[in-house]
Amino acid sequence: MAAMTATGRPLLNRRLAEFGTTVFAEMSALAVATGAINLGQGFPDTDGPEEVREAAVRALRDGRGNQYPPGPGVPELRAAVAEHQRRFHGLSYDPDTEVLVTAGATEAIAAALLALVEPGDEVIALEPYYDSYAACVAMAGGTRVPVTLRPDHGGDRPAYRLDLDELRDAVTPRTRLLLLNTPHNPTGTVLTRAELTAVAELAVERDLLVVTDEVYEHLVYEGEHLPIASLPGMRERTVTISSAGKTFSFTGWKVGWVTAVPELVTAVRSAKQYLTYVSAGPFQYAVAEALALPDAYYRGLREDLRAKRDLLVAGLAATGLTVHRPAGTYFVTTDIRPLGESDGMAFCRSLPERCGVVAVPNVVFYDRAAEGAHFVRFAFCKREAVLEEAVRRLEEGLRGGAV
Secondary structure, eight states, X not given: OOOBOTTSOBSSOGGGTTOOSOHHHHHHHHHHHHTOEEOSSOOOSSOOOHHHHHHHHHHHHTTSSXXXXXXXXXHHHHHHHHHHHHHHHOOOOOTTTSEEEESHHHHHHHHXXXXXXXXXXXXXXXXXXXXXXXXXXXXXXXXXXXXXOEEOOSSSOOSEEOOHHHHHHHOOTTEEEEEEESSOTTTOOOOOHHHHHHHHHHHHHHTOEEEEEOTTTTOBSSSOOOOGGGSTTTGGGEEEXXXXXXXXXXXXXXXXXXXXXXXHXXXXXHHHTTTTSSOOHHHHHHHHHHTTOOHHHHHHHHHHHHHHHHXXXXXXXXXXXXXXXXXXXXXXXXXXXXXXXXXXXXXXXXXXXXXXXXXXXXXXXXXXXXXHTTEEEEEOOSOHHHHHHHHHHHIIIXXXXXX
């Protein structure tokens, strides 16, 4: 029941009334309470490179970033982000006017939507979507319009497919912005060059802004990651967002960034400065060094996670679940209907007792609940031994009928 004032007026404003405690908090608390293996929330169970951690310690000891850093971010990190975009994607950005450091990608998304969306504007997002997207659109006063990704049951592509006709039909005169996420959480799909080209052509044709969440840009196992900002007509209308957490396994540092043309960066900074203003001072210097790690680091990260993906995919398939193999990210989506179940939320709430494992129900990522009711997401960004034990428990609990 919603909290009320003494006179019966709701305490929480109506824009956020539909949002309660996130499913990640609920499922992580369930993992702690039951001692279950947490394959729900997407955080690694080991730290990233030692040299990056030592860079943060060195910055602390040297007094760099212990006081307020510059509002746009420390110059070293802004330069490193610009170099990263050039090195990996062939994109040229001015570190002084086209890069903004944020408190993780989540703040970047919030600031972008608060800055760019007027009340009543429509924001199209690819459903299922990370739950903060819906809350950020609501805080901006926008209207979210889902375009649903659905499993690809034919052809040779893994995971999910974007219906470009559905996307085009979703655009109306009130549409202001497309909110993209590729590689995509939770489905693990990586939008193809053909798909992104079609999206770009639509954005140019209808004069739409694009905010793109690319935090899993280095976690691609099949296909390629293509920033939509690199396509014709898109640089001047795209806000590209990424962060250090997923790439370097320091999710608690909350260091993210925006790259865009000066006008868009200025707009996003106008909102961001009244959210956190600045954050993570010493960690910014460490992430600057992390972005300069050699290609071997990025290659090793992908190879390690690809092997863990394959381990978990095989184990989940052995339980009888239908598994949609991800092309990117570190999540695997499964369909529970082959087990005779259809309620993903109930399944996930019972899973710790049944199997000693925690997962996340995908239904919380959908506006159209019926589309996602039977899907469940598992994370594979864990140590191999942890994944093997989780698979053993799932096979015993689900195939053995333990309750």
